[in-house]
Amino acid sequence: MACFSSNHYQKNQNGFKKVQVVVVTVPLPAQGHLHQLFHLSRLIATYNVHVHYVTTATHNRQVKLRAAIHAWDSLILRYWIGEGCVKMSEGQRFQLGTIGALSLSVVSSVSIVICNKALISTLGFTFATTLTSWHLLVTFCSLHVARCMKLFEHKPFDPRAVMGFGILNGTSIGLLNLSLGFNSVGFYQMTKLAIIPCTVLLETLFFRKIFSRNVQLSLTILLMGVGIATVTDLQLNLLGSILSLLAVLTTCVAQIMTNTIQKKFKVSSTQLLYQSCPYQAITLFIIGPFLDGLLTNQNVFAFNYTPQVLAFIVLSCLISVSVNFSTFLVIGKTSPVTYQVLGHLKTCLVLAFGYVLLHDPFSWRNLLGILVAIVGMILYSYCCTVESQQKAVAEAAAQLSQAKESESDPLINIESDGDILTDGAARAPGWNSDKDLQA
Known part of the structure; x- marks a missing residue:
């Protein structure tokens, strides 16, 4: 499993708001296990981490899960999806x-x-x-x-x-x-x-x-x-x-x-x-x-x-x-x-x-x-x-605070609906979370 973090701008009523993004790449043994992501999204929502985007990469059987993490209010949870089950995080283990x-x-x-x-x-x-x-x-x-x-x-x-x-x-x-x-x-x-x-x-x-x-x-x-x-x-x-x-x-x-x-x-x-x-x-x-x-x-x-x-x-x-x-x-x-x-x-x-x-x-x-x-x-x-x-919670908040202060360059580029979202591009996301989750 690979986990990357970056920043992007999300459109709201007052213009654009910078939010932190965590992208978790989860290997799957087959594409038929996409239903596991619904269970995963419920688990993540329990910890106030909201799933916004899911897409599949057919050539390497991977699922890229994009989650917007609200700084100071959330914990970054990392999960591994295996043979028909969602394994627990390190803390739970x-x-x-x-x-x-x-x-x-x-x-x-x-x-x-x-x-x-x-x-x-x-x-x-x-x-x-x-x-x-x-x-x-x-x-x-x-x-x-x-x-x-x-x-x-x-x-x-x-x-x-x-x-x-x-x-x-x-x-x-x-x-x-x-x-x-x-x-x-x-x-x-x-x-x-x-x-x-x-x-x-x-x-x-x-x-x-x-x-x-x-x-x-x-x-x-x-x-x-x-x-x-x-x-x-x-x-x-x-x-x-x-x-x-x-x-x-x-x-x-x-x-x-x-x-x-x-x-x-x-x-x-x-x-x-x-x-x-x-x-x-x-x-x-x-x-x-x-x-x-x-x-x-x-x-x-x-x-x-x-x-x-x-x-x-x-x-x-x-x-x-x-x-x-x-x-x-x-x-x-x-x-x-x-x-x-x-x-x-x-x-x-x-x-x-x-x-x-x-x-x-x-x-x-x-x-x-x-x-x-x-x-x-x-x-x-x-x-x-x-x-x-x-x-x-205090340790997670401290880590998020350090990540926010570092303001580093994006570690990855994410392709979605023909648009490229980067840390420096102040554009609204070109994807629909509800639509992609139902796919």
Whole structure:
């Protein structure tokens, strides 16, 4: 698809008015697909972009779509017409990809929690850190197979950044497990709640990121809801508090790095995960058996691995591939704060599934907390959506303003009804939009 812009003069009651013109050349597989343009024109009209002219070039099977863009009031939308369908713009594809990443993260995370709960609570395999190292090993092997099949491109970048990021990620996982082991469940839940405000603080101080009051309010409501639903007892001790503080800091920094590395080095979530997985796995392989032995007073290598235990371990490792991939994908496409919000949604879903499927005890406090948390999540999603739309409109307006100020020469000449419209020719257009659209 080719997209060109120029200016021409349109006749009105006061004479001639200069308007900006965008011409989109769309390849079609056959001339019989002209009916797609009517659907396209309706889509464009939705965004206040008015279709004025359509003609066909039979020799190369192309359709030239001429749209007058009203500066300051419109967005330039580019579409590609393929085999009988109108594909979405880049912004729509990004939104759909983000929704898919969020959905994949929720489904895979809830699934692995249910699987691990059966593995740990029912079968007695309590070696969480060592299990995580196996997860990362299987994830790396899966990505290596995908790379050999050329499903993604290997893109090496700064090895020191990759090593530091991988070790930090592995360390944060170990510290979170230690925090759970040396603190009560209620204090551990408070530790997880502290990750969002800590992330907001770090991004504000070091990245100059601004969080609006609406976003801050929605996050506060969310944290209150999750706190009501999950925090029960608060038993403090010095060692547990220090471990929790270190766990929060390392987790926040690791998740911020996940986002910034992808943007700085122009790598995808798959490429970053593939390169950092070995360092995370090695870190947890080293510290995993020691931490698990410290927390459980058992030896992971002396455990009785029955066929049922092995089956659940394999299932957990397979699900972890999706969990790890979706984690990097969500943080890369959104932000560390959004990922933490998603994490609290998973917590609410796990509580609900535990009550429905496993008949776990469920009180009015759990229900109230989940409802408040859902309200906070909805408000956060709404605020982020509105702000992203406002940002997109502002960027489009700035681009149109620059195009208007440049006043460059026309990039193309458009032939219509025997007349040539150029940027310098002050003549009325010699075509009829309604007539051509009905052709």
